[in-house]
Each structure stands twice: as C-alpha cells, then as structure tokens.
Amino acid sequence: MSAALVRAEGLRKWFPVRRGLGDALRRRPPLFLKAVDGVSFEVKEREVFCLVGESGCGKTTTGRLLLRLEEPTSGAVLFEGKNIFELEGEELKEFRRKAQIVFQDPYESLNPTMKVVDIVTEPLAIHGLLNGRDDKLEAAAKALEEVALTPPENFLYRYPHELSGGQRQRVAIARAMILKPKFIVADEPVSMLDVSIRAGILKLMLDLRERYGVAYLFITHDLALAKHIGDRIAVMYLGKIVEVGGVEQVIDNPLHPYTKALVAAIPSPDPREKIGAIPVIGEIPSPVNAPLGCRFHPRCPYATEECRRREPELVEVEKGHYVACHLYSH
C-alpha cells in the first residue's frame, strides 16, 4: 500500500454567522455555520480519493482547507508529513507548487482577458520559473500537448471565450499540471460539461495520474461517476464523514443509512430499473444548527435513543471500510 500524501486530522471550519445589534444586546450566543466539523482522512500517493455529498455538506470547504485556501478553526493537514498551516516562506512556496486545484466552472476560472499561452504558464511566472519568451512558448506548447489540445499552435493565442467548455477545462488542467504537482483538488471538474465530453476529461485526468503519479481529491455529487473513476470514497453529511472505504465497498454495499438513501435515489439509464423506496425523511437541515447526537438522526428511519444523544465515531466494519453509525458499533 502506498504512503499517505495528504492527511486531514480533526479538521474544523466554522464560519461565524452575521448577527444584528439586537442579537448582541440580548446577549445571544454567537452562531456558527459548521461547514466542516471534525473530518479526518488521508489521500495516498497516486490515489483518486472521491469526496461525495449533497450541496452544503462541506465537501468544497474541505477541499479548500487541504490546499490552505482557507484557514481551519482547528485541526491540521499534513502534506508529506508537515502541517501545511505552519508552513512559511520557501516551504510554503514549495507546497503551493506541489498542490493545485481545478475548479468546477471553466467559464469562470479562466481570466477572460488572458490568452491561453499566458493562462497555462502563469503558475511558472508566479514561481519565477520562466526564462524569456521562447521558454514560455515551449512550456505552454508542451502543457497543451499533455492535455491533448493539439496542435498547440491552434490554441496558444486564443482567448477562453473562443474555446468550448471541454477545451477550457483542458486548459485549466494544463495550468494545474504545469508545475508537475503531486496533488490536485478537482472540485466537480466535469459537472458543467455535457455527458458526451465528460468521459474525455476524466480519462485525461486518469492518464495524467499514470504519467506523473499525481493524486486527486475528486469532489463530486455524482456517486455513479465516483464509482467509475475513484479508488476510495468518503461520504459527507453536514460537515462530517459518515462513511469511507473502497469505491466498490461503499457504493455496492453501503452501510450508513444516509449512503444507502443516496445510492437508492440515483436513477438508472436502464428503463427496467426504477428508483425504489428511499429510506430517508425530509430534507437536509441547516448546518448552522446541526442536530445533536448523530446528525442524520432526524431523517433516519432506524434512529434510536442513543442516536439522538451520542455522536457516532467512524468504526471499521470490514477491512478498509469505515462507518459512523451506532447500528454498526455493537
């Protein structure tokens, strides 16, 4: 088994909720939106680790914490053994070279006033790794070839608006790859793209892993997608990981009642297969006032007294397959 590249330890990110003067005068206690509330996991070298969950579950904030794009309320992220929140100077710069991001929306993540050649080489420029114009052109051409935007001459001097969504996302991946990172956070990288071009982008990302040994934190709401491209998967609910394991372990044999409901709710392209009963009550509550005990208990058909009182920890149910649910802790 390969070594841990990134390790999240007890990560918390609480955002203060804005209060009015009235709240302060009445001495109401401050409120927090607990976007990420005690999350631990590790991404191994060369691994595709999928983080799935519904909107507002905290998966994007977790991804941003792993890159130190947010400072945590508490907890640590170890990258190659060092806590990234304590890095300074040269060490921090080195981390920034080794860890990159690909955003969801290639229509917004690329500067519309910059040409492709400048967009993909910007990380080199920022890190002072460019020596003149020829060097830049060569580096840009090579980066575009890596993402199959060929011949590069056809793309170098174009602006983002002249490219299709799939081509833009390839440019974003070229930019992320140009510093030869070891770790990429990919936040819903294909959800804005049409189905017919998604698979091409995913295949490219997996090829880059083969070629350069990059590891991904792949954030997605789509469990079916995670099953086909991921190695391991973590399911988040209201700021917590409720289940983690191999993709086939978790998706083919979900243990947590929430994961079960998620899997059951996915429609199938086969018209003979219909969505059955979905064992879940109501909708996700606000992460500002997360329920006590197990956060899923108000929606869970199996909730007991214990679930209402005590928060479950992740326990290993089969090798490498962990679930945070009292139903499995006895």
Place this chain on the structure above:
Amino acid sequence: MLHVRNLKMYYEVGSSYVRAIDGVSFSLGKAETLGIVGESGCGKSSLAATLLKLLPSNARILDGEIIFNGIDLVKLPEERMRKEIRWKNISIIFQGSMSALNPVMKVGDQIAEAILAHEDGVTKREALERATEILGLVGLDKSVAKRYPFELSGGQRQRAMIAMALVLRPKIVVADEPTTALDVIVQAQVLKLLESLREKLGLSLILISHDISVVSEISDRVAVMYAGKIVELGPAESVLLKPAHPYTRLLIEAVPSVKGARKTLKHIPGQPPDLSNPPPGCRFHPRCPYATDECRSREPELVEVEKGHYVACHLAGGAG
C-alpha cells in the same frame, strides 16, 4: 392530444439564423410521458418554449404546426393563446425554481394570482383556498402558502412550481429540466411526485432533460435530440435498450451507472455543431464513427425500424 409536425423555429441573429428547432415532429398521447433528452444547445429548451409560444422577440416559427385539440397553436393569435391555452391547457415547469418564483410574494398569493388572471368570477378568497389545496396535492404543508420562496428549501420550491403549473388543471405539462438544480434524493422525490400526479390527474407530460437516467426513470416514450432535430424516437425500453442511432448508443455508453461493474467511460469525440451553420447531410456525421459519403451529403429522414421506434440514420436497419 398534441401533434407537432415539421416544426421549425429559428432565432434571428443579425443577418443569419440559428436553427434551434429544425423540422421536429412528434405526438403526445393522453396520460403519456414523453421524455426528450439531449445535450446543451440541442434545442430541447427552445422546443419547450415554442410549444407554449413563450419566445423571445428574435425567435421565428418558420414552418410546421402544433395541433392541440384540433387547433394549430402556431397560427393562434397571442391573445387567445394566453386566454385559452397557456397554463389552462398547457403549462410549464421551469428549471430554476428560485428565479421562476416571485421573491417578494408569498407562495399562496402567487398561485392565487395565476387563478385570478385566467378565470373569471373567482374571488380572491376562493383562489387562495384552491392554492392551498393544490400545495397539499404536491405534498407540501398548507403553511407553505403563507411563506416566501426564500423561506423554502430547493425541493419545496420545486414542488411549489409544480403546484403552480397544475392549479388550472392543464391537460399537458411541459417540465423543462425540473430536477437539474436539485440534489439526488430530492430529485428522486420530485420524479416520483411527477409520476404519481400524472397517474392521479391523467396528465400528459413532456419531460425535458440532459440526463438520460432521469428521462429513463418515468418516460413511456423517449425522443433523442441532436442539433435541432429528433434523431431517434420510440418506446423507452426500445430506444434505451436497443438504441439504433449511433448518437444515442454513444450517449448511453458515456453515462456512468451506479450498478454493475466498473467500466471505462467513453466519450464522443468533437462537439455539437454550430446551429447557425450546421454541417450538410446528417448533422452527427462529423462525430460519427460510422459516417459514409451518403451521411455527408444527404440528410436522413426518420424511418420506422420497429413498431413505433423511429430513427434518422442512413445505417439504421442495415448495418446499425
């Protein structure tokens, strides 16, 4: 119920046309769900807007007819369309429930307003009562009537949109990406709701989606659109299990399924054509692995390959 024949709707842009709907024909039976699937820019949302004639000023319906109850809606004056057809007989559920609902009006008042605008001799109180009743029908608590859209969750807002579409008891509901903005569990609940309402009220439903799995879930028949045309149309099982058009086949292969073994997903090379200047012959030929000279020069017609299953491909029936 509804017959659409050779419908053409182009957008006028400068001196050229974007051929958003380019010769589309289909029919919709009573209490039937027709799913229309296609990728962005294929013309599926334009088709929804055309059926209700809710079009921007640069849209031109150049040809074809939309026959509803023996009336051609294409020729029907706007005044009669508004009074007799829209909402009363054919209604629409839009995709963004947050932007489609009025943010400064209580949900119940909005639904009541729709009743008051379309029916004579109804008092405000009666309208509000009916609004509250219809909210119950879509599985919402009556108290929702007194709330503003921002106080509701995404799923509740989408249910309120469905309630509004149903309140005048239309015969046909066009649902344009009704679950796209929703999380998967809420999506499943909304699909089940649409299915049960169709049964309970005997509605005919046109479900438009980019997601083949959503369409597969509740459609009786499925139409696949590509570049402004229907390329395949037939019973859901037939089209989705025995796709005859290469585009349908490749589209299905590109969709990851949560069941079954892991597989390598396939993509379709290239991209959909620019509809202001579509390719000659079959519009899919530049991306089709089986394209022949005939495909490049002559446009295929929809032909019946099996009972009720139509395909527009030169290779269908023979090599396909």
